[in-house]
Amino acid sequence: MFERVRDVVASIPTGKVLSYGDVAKRAGVSSPRLVGRIMSEDTADLPWHRVLRANGTVAEHLRERQLEALRAEGVLANGPKIDMRAHRWTT
Structure with missing residues (x-):
């Protein structure tokens, strides 16, 4: 499950974003919250900044860094x- 989430996040193209729910669906994970938990532990080497809340907002504690990226x-x-x-990203 961790690797599936990592693979989806790694595949998001430059200039595109997905929601946590989009990542969950593509990775076959039951919950967007589970994706968030996985990402909080294991995505420093991935384009984590391309994953947002469903409404297009970013995590408050990462706001400036994520919006800058x-x-x-x-x-x-x-x-x-x-x-x-x-x-x-719709493909």
Whole structure:
């Protein structure tokens, strides 16, 4: 399960994002919260910044760092949110 989540996160292209629920669905994991837990323990070497809450917001404690990393890839926030319709990876 850990490796499936890691594989999905690793495959998110530059300039695209997924929600925790999207990652869960693609990885065959039962819960977006479980994805969050896995990511909190084991994704430092992955593009973790491309995974957001379903409403396009980021974790408050990572906000500046995550938004900066997304901005560097051309994913711009509208205030504290990313437009999931515009930036969600759909393939």
